[in-house]
Amino acid sequence: MDKTISTPAEAVAAIPDGASVMIGGFGGSGAPLELIKALIDRFKATGSPKNLTVINNNTGNGKVGLAAMIELGMVAKMICSFPRSADPRAFTEAYLAGKIELELVPQGTLAERIRAGGAGIPAFFTPTSYGTDLANGKPTAEFDGRMYVQERWLKADFALVKAELGDALGNLTYRKAARNFGPVMCTAAARTIVQVSKIVECGSIDPEVVVTPGIFVNGVVEVANPAQEEALNRAEESWV
Amino acid sequence: MDKTISTPAEAVAAIPDGASVMIGGFGGSGAPLELIKALIDRFKATGSPKNLTVINNNTGNGKVGLAAMIELGMVAKMICSFPRSADPRAFTEAYLAGKIELELVPQGTLAERIRAGGAGIPAFFTPTSYGTDLANGKPTAEFDGRMYVQERWLKADFALVKAELGDALGNLTYRKAARNFGPVMCTAAARTIVQVSKIVECGSIDPEVVVTPGIFVNGVVEVANPAQEEALNRAEESWV
Amino acid sequence: MSTDIKLSNAQIAWRAAQDIQDGAYVNLGIGFPEMVAKFQPEGRQAIFHTENGVLNFGEAPAAGTEDWDLINAGKKAITLRPGAAFFHHADSFAMVRGGHLDVAILGAYQVAQNGDLANWSTGAGGVPAVGGAMDLVHGAKRVAVITEHVTKKGEPKLLSACTLPLTGVGCVTRVYTSLAVIDIEGGHFVLREKLPSITFDDLQALTGAPLHTDGDVADLIVPEL
Amino acid sequence: MSTDIKLSNAQIAWRAAQDIQDGAYVNLGIGFPEMVAKFQPEGRQAIFHTENGVLNFGEAPAAGTEDWDLINAGKKAITLRPGAAFFHHADSFAMVRGGHLDVAILGAYQVAQNGDLANWSTGAGGVPAVGGAMDLVHGAKRVAVITEHVTKKGEPKLLSACTLPLTGVGCVTRVYTSLAVIDIEGGHFVLREKLPSITFDDLQALTGAPLHTDGDVADLIVPEL
Numbered sequence: 030m031d032k033t034i035s036t037p038a039e040a041v042a043a044i045p046d047g048a049s050v051m052i053g054g055f056g057g058s059g060a061p062l063e064l065i066k067a068l069i070d071r072f073k074a075t076g077s078p079k080n081l082t083v084i085n086n087n088t089g090n091g092k093v094g095l096a097a098m099i100e101l102g103m104v105a106k107m108i109c110s111f112p113r114s115a116d117p118r119a120f121t122e123a124y125l126a127g128k129i130e131l132e133l134v135p136q137g138t139l140a141e142r143i144r145a146g147g148a149g150i151p152a153f154f155t156p157t158s159y160g161t162d163l164a165n166g167k168p169t170a171e172f173d174g175r176m177y178v179q180e181r182w183l184k185a186d187f188a189l190v191k192a193e194l195g196d197a198l199g200n201l202t203y204r205k206a207a208r209n210f211g212p213v214m215c216t217a218a219a220r221t222i223v224q225v226s227k228i229v230e231c232g233s234i235d236p237e238v239v240v241t242p243g244i245f246v247n248g249v250v251e252v253a254n255p256a257q258e259e260a261l262n263r264a265e266e267s268w269v
Numbered sequence: 270m271d272k273t274i275s276t277p278a279e280a281v282a283a284i285p286d287g288a289s290v291m292i293g294g295f296g297g298s299g300a301p302l303e304l305i306k307a308l309i310d311r312f313k314a315t316g317s318p319k320n321l322t323v324i325n326n327n328t329g330n331g332k333v334g335l336a337a338m339i340e341l342g343m344v345a346k347m348i349c350s351f352p353r354s355a356d357p358r359a360f361t362e363a364y365l366a367g368k369i370e371l372e373l374v375p376q377g378t379l380a381e382r383i384r385a386g387g388a389g390i391p392a393f394f395t396p397t398s399y400g401t402d403l404a405n406g407k408p409t410a411e412f413d414g415r416m417y418v419q420e421r422w423l424k425a426d427f428a429l430v431k432a433e434l435g436d437a438l439g440n441l442t443y444r445k446a447a448r449n450f451g452p453v454m455c456t457a458a459a460r461t462i463v464q465v466s467k468i469v470e471c472g473s474i475d476p477e478v479v480v481t482p483g484i485f486v487n488g489v490v491e492v493a494n495p496a497q498e499e500a501l502n503r504a505e506e507s508w509v
Numbered sequence: 510m511s512t513d514i515k516l517s518n519a520q521i522a523w524r525a526a527q528d529i530q531d532g533a534y535v536n537l538g539i540g541f542p543e544m545v546a547k548f549q550p551e552g553r554q555a556i557f558h559t560e561n562g563v564l565n566f567g568e569a570p571a572a573g574t575e576d577w578d579l580i581n582a583g584k585k586a587i588t589l590r591p592g593a594a595f596f597h598h599a600d601s602f603a604m605v606r607g608g609h610l611d612v613a614i615l616g617a618y619q620v621a622q623n624g625d626l627a628n629w630s631t632g633a634g635g636v637p638a639v640g641g642a643m644d645l646v647h648g649a650k651r652v653a654v655i656t657e658h659v660t661k662k663g664e665p666k667l668l669s670a671c672t673l674p675l676t677g678v679g680c681v682t683r684v685y686t687s688l689a690v691i692d693i694e695g696g697h698f699v700l701r702e703k704l705p706s707i708t709f710d711d712l713q714a715l716t717g718a719p720l721h722t723d724g725d726v727a728d729l730i731v732p733e734l
Numbered sequence: 735m736s737t738d739i740k741l742s743n744a745q746i747a748w749r750a751a752q753d754i755q756d757g758a759y760v761n762l763g764i765g766f767p768e769m770v771a772k773f774q775p776e777g778r779q780a781i782f783h784t785e786n787g788v789l790n791f792g793e794a795p796a797a798g799t800e801d802w803d804l805i806n807a808g809k810k811a812i813t814l815r816p817g818a819a820f821f822h823h824a825d826s827f828a829m830v831r832g833g834h835l836d837v838a839i840l841g842a843y844q845v846a847q848n849g850d851l852a853n854w855s856t857g858a859g860g861v862p863a864v865g866g867a868m869d870l871v872h873g874a875k876r877v878a879v880i881t882e883h884v885t886k887k888g889e890p891k892l893l894s895a896c897t898l899p900l901t902g903v904g905c906v907t908r909v910y911t912s913l914a915v916i917d918i919e920g921g922h923f924v925l926r927e928k929l930p931s932i933t934f935d936d937l938q939a940l941t942g943a944p945l946h947t948d949g950d951v952a953d954l955i956v957p958e959l
Contacts, residue, residue: 030532030554055786055823056809057802086823111865114809121861133862136785137827137869141390144824148599149606149648150381151412153393155831156872160903162855163864172391172421181412198556198565198592202477205820207803209786212822216607232591237442238478239594240822242564244534244556244609259802270757270779295561295598296584297577326598351640354584361636373637376560377602377644384599388824389831389873395606396647400678402630403639438781438790438817445595447578449561452597456832472816479819480597482789484759484781484834499577 031197032243033228034250037067040222044068044187047105049082051143051214052095053190056087056114057258059207061191061224064250065094068189069268072103082106084143084185086136086210090114093261097268099123108183110136116262135163140213142183147216147245152181188218191255192241195225196232199246200239208240215245224252271437272483273468274490277307280462284308284427287345289322291383291454292335293430296327296354297498299447301431301464304490305334308429309508312343320345324383324425326376326450328352328360333501337508339363348423350376356502375403380453382423387456387485392421428458431495432481435465436472439486440479448480455485464492514706515687519734521655523548525614525685528653529555536560536605536645538615538628539583542655545614548734558610560641562601565593582641605641605648613649615642617656617684619671622718624681624693626654627673639676646677658686658715665717667691667698688712690729697721702729739931740912744959746880748773750839750910753878754780758836759829761785761870763853764808767839767880773959783835785866787826790818807866830866830873838874840867842881842909844896847943849906849918851879852898864901871902883911883940890942892916892923913937915954922946927954 034040041064044050054060072078083104089096091114098104100119107129112120123129134142135157145153154177158164168179190211192201201223203211215221223241228251274280281304284290294300312318323344329336331354338344340359347369352360363369374382375397385393394417398404408419430451432441441463443451455461463481468491516524518541526548529535535555537543546568549555556565559581566587570576575586604610619627626646629639646652656666667684684691689712690702700720703712705728713720741749743766751773754760760780762768771793774780781790784806791812795801800811829835844852851871854864871877881891892909909916914937915927925945928937930953938945 058805111863112861113863124861133864135864135868136866137831140823140827147607148603149608150393150395151417153390155390157831157869161868161900177391196592200592200594205803206786206788206805208820208822210823213824216603236589236593236595242594242596244564244604257802298580351638352636353638364636373639375639375643376641377605380598380602387832388828389833397606397644401643401675436817440817440819445578446561446563446580448595448597450598453599456828476814476818476820482819482821484789484829497577
């Protein structure tokens with residue numbers, strides 16, 4: 030079994046219109062920019078994929094990455110906790126124009142819903158958002174004298190994740206705080222595609238330090254020296 | 270801040286009669302034998318702690334470790350998934366004599382209940398045990414056309430865990446499959462005590478390979494060359 | 510009616526192993542099902558999961574070289590293959606419950622025609638123990654059973670309804686027995702393969718619920734082992 | 735009634751920092767609360783948590799030496815201290831929700847006398863954004879707020895009931911303002927410290943719910959910063 034894929038373009042080729050896509054990263058840290066770029070290039074060439082539901086903590090920054098996907102009209106709905114950034118224009122304009130739907134989820138609930146999706150837990154109770162507008166319409170229950178909100182799992186058709194090392198079985202390590210949503214998103218998608226800085230031989234990642242075991246990964250593509258969103262934005266790059 | 274403790278005896282000195290205690294390990298792998306031995310020595314010297322509720326996947330093997338605690342009458346109740354072993358006499362005899370209570374929990378539900386305890390999730394739904402005797406009396410609910418059982422979190426007053434490396438802040442690594450329940454138990458107890466094979470300087474565990482961040486750990490005691498239950502049993506050792 | 514000719518445990522395990530694809534993630538129940546790992550077809554390599562937090566383990570180490578921190582769910586010493594990973598128990602059962610395993614192969618006391626499985630309690634008192642079986646039956650994409658076709662007393666283990674405490678409801682999709690390979694579809698036992706030496710009627714007589722067919726019934730052919 | 739004399743943001747942050755014990759696990763909200771880290775008393779070392787998966791981070795790196803994979807929840811570059819750890823987002827919020835943080839310090843639009851907090855939405859349209867605030871207020875053992883005592887328009891931020899959308903119900907236990915330190919106990923604001931330059935009555939006039947006292951009200955004394 031060999032899960033390696035040659036190019037980002039090949040890695041994202043199967044994502045159809047209307048798919049739900051988890052995209053790793055917290056702001057630019059951990060954003061799988063080269064996979065996103067391949068998706069954008071495909072969209073520019075073919076008009077697909079569009080009408081995507083994207084799950085990400087944020088909604089992009091500037092004119093690259095997720096922000097570019099939104100500005101290009103590829104995204105019908107965002108599920109996120111914090112649709113703001115240094116330069117949030119792409120999302121803000123689409124949202125205020127009614128061109129994009131927003132499901133706002135508290136950050137910890139977002140992470141836990143994704144973790145639940147991967148762990149086969151269809152629903153759980155959390156104190157988060159109890160008594161607030163974000164709990165409107167959700168079941169509540171009392172446990173040990175305290176009130177909680179019932180939240181549902183979150184799964185997706187695809188996950189696009191950035192990691193550091195990967196092997197042919199899909200075992201992964203991450204780099205610093207770029208880990209963030211990657212490990213849980215890998216578990217919660219029907220098909221998980223990961224860009225790694227380096228593909229290494231099976232057995233060269235110590236089994237003790239594997240963060241995402243390969244069982245959660247379907248494809249691994251090497252992107253050496255991946256771009257950083259912050260650097261692209263400082264250079265005023267645009268993918269739109 | 271320095272979480273290191275000099276001796277196992279000191280580490281377990283505060284565990285009172287009637288406490289709930291999570292004990293790490295899957296069979297002998299990961300069993301914190303030196304902490305258990307200190308608890309047993311204390312009980313022999315003082316008659317305490319007794320009437321303990323112990324959470325462990327199993328119920329001990331032979332006449333050392335958890336089996337010895339049970340045979341000595343220190344344990345009032347076991348919460349576990351598999352009260353059998355190569356030599357399960359200690360538990361079997363106590364159970365059949367009505368001297369010990371048993372809460373039998375499917376293994377994955379046990380792990381998830383502990384994880385939920387540590388993660389502030391008071392209840393969750395799982396497909397596990399639906400339609401079986403182990404779901405008797407538990408709420409059920411349907412999600413997306415499938416039936417699930419509601420399970421509650423599990424917390425404890427203390428957790429006794431075995432790890433490999435530890436630093437003064439309580440950051441931990443584990444050794445091979447001895448990891449098992451350790452990381453989740455560390456999160457779910459009011460006070461978590463860990464025996465490690467070696468205490469190392471803060472900063473010498475790579476932040477990328479920390480398995481249990483120190484926030485979940487209250488005390489760390491060094492036990493170089495810890496005993497293995499399997500070896501003790503083969504040598505027919507008895508702590509009773 | 511004769512059960513003199515039947516498959517050995519090794520042969521049942523061999524037959525089950527033939528249905529495991531290359532690269533499949535597989536959990537084998539403790540005891541008899543562990544034997545399936547020995548019979549992976551040439552050119553295929555499954556990746557074995559054990560509940561206690563290891564993916565991609567290999568064979569048992571030589572006696573005397575065991576590391577008792579490196580065991581499987583049956584508490585037996587194992588070795589690692591390249592590309593192995595360790596993880597904690599909650600993550601391990603996230604793999605199980607989350608549907609990430611391709612196949613789980615378990616033993617059985619009883620299997621019902623609707624896929625109900627009873628394999629954890631004889632209901633006879635003593636000390637009950639469940640382990641990971643109740644999680645596995647609701648997690649793996651395919652849950653198969655390997656078992657003798659009848660009990661030691663000659664009573665059917667494949668039944669219209671289980672009489673022993675259930676492990677899971679409607680979870681089993683294929684049963685490999687000492688006499689046959691039987692799918693569970695639409696609430697029925699569907700016979701796929703049987704030993705050439707046993708007639709359909711004799712097999713039916715040893716089975717506690719109607720055996721259906723859906724096209725040809727193939728001969729169950731296994732090597733000497 | 736005068737608000738001419740009031741604490742600067744740095745001074746409010748300094749005061750809040752005095753209540754953080756050595757070894758405490760602390761989450762500081764993005765923006766103004768981040769400033770609290772600068773004012774840890776001599777001899778005490780808190781351990782800072784950031785939602786995006788880092789424990790025990792330190793100060794910002796020098797400009798030009800940033801690693802954009804190493805940021806805090808405010809997306810600012812950080813450094814690590816010895817004994818740091820990385821972990822994923824679900825584990826990070828297990829720390830938050832599971833009650834493992836000793837203190838969370840947040841900003842506020844409004845705080846009610848029962849401890850309700852509003853700090854995520856002005857309710858005025860635009861793009862709503864919540865981040866980790868709703869999790870933090872229900873997780874940390876102690877949830878404190880640092881804030882100006884009144885809005886820029888001079889309206890009270892400490893109220894009998896919040897009028898803006900809530901972040902959490904009954905979650906705040908202490909408020910450090912530009913004029914006072916106020917505990918929330920039993921559904922009341924209890925004044926603990928106030929600037930010597932303001933009278934109780936003037937402070938009450940700037941506060942949207944009754945200020946109670948419980949023993950002496952100490953002088954709020956902070957250094958020039």
